[in-house]
Amino acid sequence: MVANVPQLVQPPPLEPEWPLVPPAAAGATDDATTCDGTANACRFCARRLLLGVRESRQLWVWDWELGLQYPGRPGTGLTVAVKTLNRDGQQGHKEWVAEVNFLGNLKHPNLVKLIGYCLEDNQRQLVHEFMPRGSLEHHLFRKSVPLPWSTRMKIALGAARGLAFLHEEAERPVIYRDFKTSNVLLDTDYNAKLSDFGLARDGPIGDKTHVSTRVMGTYGYAAPEYVMTGHLTSKSDVYSFRVVLLELITGRRSMDKNRPAGDHNLVEWARPHLKQRQGFQSLMDPKLGGNISLKGAYKVTQLARACLARDPKVRPLMSQVVEILKPLPDLKDMVASSPGLYLSLQAEQVARLGYPSGSRSMSQHGSFATRNGQQQVRSLSHGGHGHGSPSPYLQSPTPRTNGK
Structure with a gap:
């Protein structure tokens, strides 16, 4: 039993004593340990x-x-x-x-x-x-009730707006460097907010094209050119956003060693489907039961394909991503409203997963197999949370189908 704990007294005025520790020498890098002034805390x-x-x-x-x-x-x-x-x-x-x-x-x-x-x-x-609905990771991979399609698109749009602000609207460009589902937190209305800026870096300015830094982040989300060279750009975040976008539409983790050989890596598994005009149908999370916007699903998979480009220069800006995502949460052309199309989609998914007709429903297979624990450490690491760790926000309310 926890004893009654008094509340905090009124916090001090918004005039913090800065700097908190002696200022670092000019040209500080990742080893900087000082705080700069701010009027917001x-x-x-x-x-x-x-x-x-x-x-x-x-x-x-x-x-x-x-x-x-x-x-x-x-x-x-x-x-x-x-x-x-x-x-x-x-x-x-x-x-x-x-x-x-x-x-x-x-x-x-x-x-x-x-x-x-x-x-x-x-x-x-x-x-x-405090973000009462917890992390996107929790809702996608730990809750039994799936997020509705419109809510997923709303979350994607909010997260994209956050990244676009960092890259293109902040006084100085910021590279987030660790964009993943566990760092996207949700308020009561499922508005997405980026958290955990521990790995963020100031972006390049002037004629510089990139920031050279130690390779850190989460395996499965980090852009390949960053992993190979240590060259960090805003397009590295665009790649990571694409991975989260794929997680939103497929219901799969970025890395899942519990899946068959060759299917562990979400990006590599999805790549051939993204190259096919109708391949988006086989990417949709079966948990949604066909309750997806056909037009929205096509647009979002094409967006994922653009962000997938191996050449970072070809990837879109996050402001362009925002414009593409804006109409998607409100589209009403749901596949489930067309029984023929829904049955065709379901049959295609069953064939792709290799289950004979009459087998148990897909909700017991494929995307719904027990997820592997993914140990999170700093440096390039396997992301997510192990099954042994407490699930965040276990009492998070059930989402409503209208995306609010």
Whole structure:
């Protein structure tokens, strides 16, 4: 039983003491460990912050790669997420600093809002808005009730807007570098917001074409040219967005070792289907039961194909992706409303998966096989969460079919 915990007192004025630690030398790289000034975040006292947090395993929201995240309530009554950094590991501190710097200086409806931070002795905590529906990863791969098609398209559009802002609208271009389903958080209305900016980097400016950096991120999402050369561009994020787009439409993980040999990698499995004019039909998540927009499915698979280009220069800008996605959440030409087309699509999926007619429904096979645990570590890694770790937001409400 957890004792009653007093709420946080009113946070200090929005005038944090910056810099938090001595400024780094000019030309700092990935090893930078300082925070730059921002007017968008409060500085919390560690003692007061801890008083306002319910430190109970039953109340933790999820395991974060670098620490723990759980809900707390500042004196205003606002529910917030408090992210606490593990005390060991210099890499974790660098990522914590990067998140403070980026989220503290960037403001957009599709980025998680940083409310404050605590940097006191060995305490490293971030306070940001609480996202009640949890991560996209949880809804796609852990919940039994599938996200409706229109909701998936709404999430894709919101995430695309967040990336477009970072690449093309921010005062200085930002490369996200770790775009994946577990970093896309959802509010009550399934509006997508990007979180976890620990690996983000300032983009190239002037006549520079790329940023050279250590290869870090999540295996299955990282762009091939970045993995091979360490050259990071905004088109690296476009590639990662394409992978998440494929996860949204197929219901498959980017990497799944529980699938047959040759089908582990989602991109390689999807590539031949994307090259066929009608191949999009065999990519659709069978969990949707045909409740997809035929026109929308065709457009989104063509978009995925464009983002798939091996030459990063051929991939579209995220602002172009946004324009393509804008009408898709509202399209009403649902395949399930055409029984003949739905049965044809279902038969094609059964044939592709190799199940004889009369076998158990596809919901017991294929895209619905138990997903492999994917261990998440920093550096180029296998993404996702292992089955042994607590599922985030287990009480997340069931989505409504109207996408709200």
